[in-house]
Amino acid sequence: MRSIRLPLAVTAAALLLAGPASAQDMQNLLDQAGKALDQAGRKVQQGYEDTAKAIDEAIANPEDPTHGSLATRLIRSDVLDSAQRPIGEIADFVIAPNGQVLLAIIRIGGTLGVGGRLVAAEYGQLEPVLVKRHPAFVYRGDLGALPDYKVATGG
16 A cells, blocks of 8 residues: 555645645545555455465365465475476475565485475476376476575574
């Protein structure tokens, strides 16, 4: 909403500075504000509906990550190269306060989840796939070229 209020405030200030505003100018400004707020409300409602649909699809299709999945089902999923060869496994995810998954923390070079090093890849660079009915992700870049991911420790 903040992004809508600022342009409206600027427009209102410009009208006031330009001289006496007519009732029609003020009505036009209020109409624009009302339309912008209605549009924002529709986008928020659509976002809620899309989220609910994604949750329903994830529940109905628990083994198919293209419909969404619980994070616990994706931890330790294989990360594959473009030829579908394992190159790492999902160790964790970094999630923004708004719920968007930003990064996938991937363990590379280890054996059976032990050892190796952690790297952070942008989540958008991963493509969810099913391999033998198990969730996996294809990463088309070079995981080895990514810098190590270090978990910040307090103190």
